[in-house]
Amino acid sequence: MDTPGNGPLPTLRKQRNGVLMLDPFAEIVGVPVSDPDGLIVSPYNAMPLECCIKKWAPGPTLGRTNTLQLIWKVGGVERVADFVVFDEISFAAATFPYSLYVPAHYMMDFDAVIELRYRVVEEGSPDVDSPPRMLRLDRNPPVFVSPSDHPEFVDSDIASSGITESVLANYEFIEIKVPKFLVRERDDQVALYLSDETPPFPMIYDYIQTFHFIDEPLVLRVHRDLFRALPNGRAYMTVRAYDRAGNYSPLSASMDFMVNLIPSPGRLPPPEIRPPAYYDLLLKRDDARAGIAVVIPTQYDGYAPGDAVVVLWHGRPVAETPITGFPFTVTVPWSILRIPGPLMRESVPVQYEIRRAGRPPFPSPVRSFETDFTIAGQDHANAPALLNASLTKVQVFGNGSGLFNELDLRDRIAGASVWVRLYMDPQPGQVLSLYWGNRGPVAYYTVQPGDVYDQLIRFVPDVSGSLVVEEGNHPGLPVHYTTSNGVNEQLAPDTLVNVHVDPLIDFPDPEIKHTLHGSVPYLTCASRPAICHGVRWKVPVVAPMDVGDVIYFFWQGFRANNWSDPILGTEFEGSLTLISEHFINGAEIVVLPWETKIEPMRNFASATAKYFVYRNGALLGKSSEGPKGRVRIDRKSPGGDYPCQPGDPGFCDGTDLQWLPAAVDDTRE
Structure with a gap:
């Protein structure tokens, strides 16, 4: 208290x-x-x-x-x-x-x-x-025994050679013998002055050492770096003794010695940022994608081959790099550019250190640069890449068809609506911009107060039907969006939309390549070539068909001769890819095998044939399904009781005309 x-x-x-x-x-x-x-x-x-x-x-x-x-x-x-x-x-x-x-x-x-x-x-x-x-x-100051006494190197080789790179490489500490002084007591100190002039100026000692015991040898152990501060040429050293009360002796006599060293790095220019980055006084993600590099703009004093540089970006070091010339650049990796933890705009102190073997680092002046690597959306493992795979893909709905990520003829006028779920931590004012194929931005969404992560939002306006038609058919039209916070953009992954809204082309019906019989023509056992080897069709190859288009051919058998009552199992599908020869002779498709695709059609039966043309996975057109794509089939002879079968006289018994069916790319039962 x-x-x-x-x-x-x-x-x-x-x-x-x-x-x-x-x-x-x-x-x-x-x-x-x-x-x-x-x-x-x-x-x-x-x-x-x-x-x-x-x-x-x-x-x-x-x-x-x-x-x-x-x-x-x-x-x-x-x-x-x-x-x-x-x-x-x-x-x-x-x-x-x-x-x-x-x-x-x-x-x-x-x-x-x-x-x-x-x-x-x-x-x-x-x-x-x-x-x-x-x-x-x-108040009694220490006094050297003789005014002519001076310090000297303990090592006679150093005394003769002076201070050289070899000496400093071999000795971390240089030993200097101090002349004796009177009235020596415990905790006396000796100060060393190193200078290129005598007496030293300014009168500030470079090193001081305490001698705790009065019988301790008067030898200074001076770190080699103190000698590096001396210019090359003749130098001088002198000493002064201090007692514990603060009394001090006059300066001793000086001793001269030679200094012959490689000059230390000096007058280091401040760091710069490699153009064109920072022209706008802000480092952003597009700069990081192009490569942000710190530049030593000009050669510094005392540069020596073998010098290396370590860039310090906000204290985070970039790996040591040997200097090969000037201006010299060091690219700063994203792992160093990005601050740990949450992103924010910051002013980054940047400097570099020159490293030389056996020497402490030589730091440059510090310069600050403005950075902003913030984004609209969560950061991702491949940053600073523009494509951010952690962003959700859009969902495209046909306003006319109701299809998901697919548009057809019904969407030619109604167009499509596009939706997406919001990224993490959406902030009001951030903008999502929609791109449709090679066009865009075609719609936007601006984040509103109260919007939250995973909220389903709709781009405005909808993608118009006219735009869908202008972009045309595509089996996988890329649709994506970008996010922007006004500084940096991020690109979301593509959603591939199957667009087939163009009117289909009516191509000519396939033509049957057999002889037909009767006033109402039928395909019979007398037809040639014999149908036991397959029913052969020719697909007319006409404009705008092109090399590389794919023909998908379909056949269906029926019990009645009016193309009703389909026979299960007679369905046939085949395909081929158009080559240049098809434009000369047409493309042939053969319906096989006999047992399942042809034989079930026996007495007053029928079949249909049609095809579809695809280009790059999108439907280009189809046959018109006219009369040429229909055929009647009757395998009974007049007055006969049974349909013909292979091996019957005159039908596939070895006497009829033999032929080989044309090849197809794909045949499926």
């Missing part, structure tokens, strides 16, 4: 054999309590010495005073260095610890041991002294 305005509670009087005792000094400013000698160090020996005294009790009472005296005793002679008289009121108002001061002129002795105490004097009572504090005053 503290007393108001007076700090801690006072220390109570202590009794020892009836004699009043006081506490030691709270503090003697400039003299550490831990120092057993109580050395008054410079600059405290040149100014009034502040002595802080704790509050004592009970202090002056009504009508009586206490005189507080500061006692300075040297060589048995005691002096009152400072005092103050307290009455009851002033004592209560005083702030403790209370300071008394030894005047500066008391400390003019060159070497003295002082006994310092404080005393409380009260009229009618014995004087009471505090425990003494022993102090030492030392």
Whole structure:
């Protein structure tokens, strides 16, 4: 508990054999309590010495005073260095610890041991002294034995060669012998001055070493990097000794030596960003995709072959790269460009360090660059690539057909609506732009307040029927969108839409390539070529058919001769891809096999044939399904009871005309 305005509670009087005792000094400013000698160090020996005294009790009472005296005793002679008289009121108002001061002129002795105490004097009572504090005053500076004495290299080879790259490569520390000085004591220090002029200017030492023991060899161990600060040519070193009190010797004589080093990298130009990035004063994802590179624009002083550079991007290092010329560029990978954690716009401090074997790094000036790698949508593993596979694909609905990701003739006028589920953390004002095939943007959606992740939104306006028609048929029309936050864009994956909205072309019917018999023509056992080898059809190859188009051919058998009552299992499908020869002779399709596709049509039966033409997977047109694509079949002879079968006289018995069916790309039962 503290007393108001007076700090801690006072220390109570202590009794020892009836004699009043006081506490030691709270503090003697400039003299550490831990120092057993109580050395008054410079600059405290040149100014009034502040002595802080704790509050004592009970202090002056009504009508009586206490005189507080500061006692300075040297060589048995005691002096009152400072005092103050307290009455009851002033004592209560005083702030403790209370300071008394030894005047500066008391400390003019060159070497003295002082006994310092404080005393409380009260009229009618014995004087009471505090425990003494022993102090030492030392103004005797160390002095070198001879004014001509100078430091010298311990290694004679270094003394003869001077400071070279070879020396610094072999010695991390250079040992320097210091000349002896008088009045040596513990914790003396020796300061070393290295300069290309003598005496050194400015008078600031480069290295200082403490010698804790008086018998310790006077040898400085100086790190080699201090010598690199010297210019090539003649250099000088000199020393000065300090004692613990802060007294110091004159400079020693100097010793000269030669410096022959490869110049250190210096005057490093600030880093730049390789154009055209940062022309707009902002680094974005399109810049990162093109490659953001830090440039050392010009050669720095002291460049040497073998120098390498490490770029520090916001403190994150890019792998060390050997420098091969100037300007020199270092590409910064995305893993370094992207800040850890959530993305935000930031000002990035950038610098580079020149690395040279056996040397500490040489840092360039720091320059800051504005970056913004934020996006509308969640980030992805392939960043900074524009295509963001984590974005959901659009869903396309035919407004006329109701089909999903497919449009047909019914959508030629009604068009299509396009929907998508929102990405993570949508922010108001972000824009989604829709692209339809090679066209776009054709529609938009602007994120609204309250929109949330996975919300299904609709692009506005719908894709018009006229646009669908203009883009044309396509088996997998790519439809996608981009997201934008006004700075960076992201591209969503394509949705492939099967578009077949163009009017189908009516192509000529297939033509049967057999002789027919009767007033109402029939395909019979007398037809040639014999139908047991298959029913042969010719597909007329006409414009706008083209090489590479695919013909899909279909055949169906019926029990009745009016193309009714289809026979299950007689269905035939075949296909072929058009080649140039087909445009000369047409394309042939043969319906096989006999047993399942032809034989079931026996007495006054019938069959139909039709085909479809596809180009690049999209339907181009179909046969007109006119009379040429229909044929009647009757395998009974007039007056006969049974339909003909292969091997019957005159029908596939080896005497009829033999022929080979044309090849097809694909035949399926």
